[in-house]
Amino acid sequence: MSGSRPVARLVADVLVYVAARLVLVAVLTGVIFAGGHLLGVREFPIVVALLFAFVIALPLGIWLFRPLRERATASIAALDERRRADREQLQARLRGEDPKS
Known part of the structure; x- marks a missing residue:
């Protein structure tokens, strides 16, 4: 299933x-x-x-692990975008429109 790949990447990054x-x-x-x-x-x-x-690790971790945090955030954004597109496609189908492929 192609939908599990972004989820697996998200889980791994987080x-x-x-x-x-x-x-x-x-x-x-x-x-x-x-x-x-x-x-x-x-x-x-x-x-x-x-x-x-x-207490020390909270700000230090944000600074030290910025690339890891940005990668996890990008994975979340990619998954959100895919879900938004899937939801729009489903709503188009429910309205009887020809969904964008």
Whole structure:
């Protein structure tokens, strides 16, 4: 089925972007946690490191992963355009018009 290819591309692009953002949070969590230990804070909670990592990763991920985000956005736009064209074709058929092929 030719309709599954844009969907598969969309899913792949979005999963790559999400995975990259999650890896960034994991790396930042490790850096913050290790930094706390290097500074002598032996009982540094991992949850605090994770929360700081989330806050830092939000703007950093937007900047670092811009090409991935743009590719995912382009995939979403292509799928939306295809759905719009399919919907217009269906509405033309329902009105009894000769749909554009």
